[in-house]
Amino acid sequence: MRTARRKARTMPLPVLRRLPGYHHAVAGFRGQGREWVSSQTLGRALGLTSSTVRQDLSHLDLAGTAKRGYPVGELDAVLRDRLGSARTHRVVIVGAGMLGSALAEHGELATHGFRPVAILDRDPERVGQTVGGLTVKPIEGLGRVVKSTRAELGVVAVPSTSAQAVADLLVAAGVRGLLNLSYANLRVPPRTHVVNARFLAGLQELVLLGKGSGVRGP
Amino acid sequence: MRTARRKARTMPLPVLRRLPGYHHAVAGFRGQGREWVSSQTLGRALGLTSSTVRQDLSHLDLAGTAKRGYPVGELDAVLRDRLGSARTHRVVIVGAGMLGSALAEHGELATHGFRPVAILDRDPERVGQTVGGLTVKPIEGLGRVVKSTRAELGVVAVPSTSAQAVADLLVAAGVRGLLNLSYANLRVPPRTHVVNARFLAGLQELVLLGKGSGVRGP
DNA sequence: TAGATTGTTAATCGATTAACAATC
DNA sequence: TAGATTGTTAATCGATTAACAATC
Helix, strand or coil, rough: CCCCCCCCCCHHHHHHHHHHHHHHHHHHHHCCCCCCECCHHHHHHHHHHHHHHHHHHHHCCCCCCCCCEEEEHHHHHHHHHHHHCCCEEEEEEECCCCHHHHHHHHHHHHHHCCEEEEEECCCCCCCEEEEEEEEEEEHHHHHHHHHHHHEEEEEECCCCHHHHHHHHHHHHHHCCCEEEEECCCCCCCCEEEEEEEEEHHHHHHHHHHCCCCCCCCC | CCCCCCCCCCCCCHHHHHHHHHHHHHHHHHHHHCCEEEHHHHHHHHHHCCHHHHHHHHHCCCCCCCCCCHHHHHHHHHHHHHCCCCCCCCEECCCCCCCCCCHCCCCHHHHHHEEEEEEEEEECCCCCCCECCCEEEEEHHHHHHHHHHCCCEEECCHHHHHHHHHHHHHHHHHHEEEECCCCCCCCCCCCCEEEEEEHHHHHHHHHHCCCCCCCCCC
C-alpha cells in the first residue's frame, strides 16, 4: 500500500454526486459508535462495489488502514468539510406553494448548513404570509433580496410553466447555483450550476424502469 | 439514411433518464404549434449534443426526416406512450408532512398520469386530516391500503431516520417502485426500483459544484 | 440542384471493475 | 504469523462524440 497522496485536486462528477450518500451512511455508522468501516460495508450501504468505494475515497484527504478500513470519525469530518456542513449556505426559495413552504420549514436543512433566508411568490395572496419564520415577499423584489441576504443558492419551486423565467431572475440576481424542483429543463449560463430534484421526472423514471423490458444493462 | 429499425428492444439507463426531459421540451414545442424539431434544437433545449439526441431518439419507435428533423406530434405521442402519461399510475404517499402533502396536492401529477390514491402518517395528530382530497391514514394500515388501492408506486416523504423502515414496509406491501425524497440511502430487493429526488443532497451537490476547484471534466 | 439533417458506424472518452502488491 | 483490506494500476465496459453516406 503506497502512501496516500495529499489533497486530490479534482473529482469526477459521478464521485461528487455520491458524496452525500457516503455522508449519510458514515453519519449513521458514527451514530452507532462504530470506529472503522470497510469499503465493502460502505459499498453495501450505497449499492456500490468495494472497488468503486476505494476509488471514490481516494479523492478525499484521508487514508484507510489495512485490515481495519477507514476511520469513521475522520471520514465523517472530511465529508462534512467537503459538503460544507459546518458553513452556512444561504438559500432563497422562489415559490411559496406547498413545495416551497415544505423546503422552507424542512428541519434537516439546518443540520447540514443550509439556511433559507427568503421566500418569494408571484401571488399577492401569499405575499405577507409567514412561512418557516420568513415573510413571503413579492417576486419583483428578488434582485434586492438576493443582494441583501447574500444568498448563494436559489430553489425553483414554481410550476414548470414559470420555471425558466424564475431561473433567469435568479441568475440575474447573482445566485451561483439553482436547485430545480420543477419538471422544466432549465437553461443557465456556463458559470451557474443547476441540479435537478424533480419528483415528477422521478416517478416517470420509475414507470420506465418498471416495464422491465425496455431497460438494458446492470 | 437507412430505414429506421422498428421497436428498439432495450434502452441504456442514461437515455431512459433523459426521456422526461425530451418530453417536456417536445410538449413545449408542440404547444407553440411547431411541426418539426431538429436534433440540434432538442440538444440545445436539454444541454446535449445533436449527436447524443439522434442516438437517444434512435431507441424510440419513430423516424426523422432529412432536412426537417423529427415530427413534433409523433415524437410527443411516442414519448407520452413510453412515459405512460395516458395510463393511470397509482401512488401511495407515506408521510403527510408538508412535503408529502405538497406531492399529494401537486397539480402537474395528474396531467402526467399519476394519481395519489392514499397518504399515510405515523403521527396520530395527522391521521384523519384531509390532504388533497385524501384522508390521512395510520401507517399501520399500509399493507391493506396498497392492496385495496392497487398502488404501484410509493413515495417516501418522511424524515431520513424513518425512511428505511418505510421503504421496507412499502416493499413488503408490494409496490414496484419507490420515489425517495429523504436523505437516506434506501436499500431494496432486486426486483424493486428506487429513484431519488433528494433536495438536500441536491443542495450539497450545488455546494460541491460551486467550489470550482474540485470538479473535473466537461 | 445544393444544402441540411438523419441514421449509423467507428473513435474517443471516461467510469467502473478486476487484480494484486503492500501492509497492518 | 496468516489473513483481511487498502491503494493503485490495468482491463473492461459502456456512454458520448465524431464522422459521413444516404437522402429529402
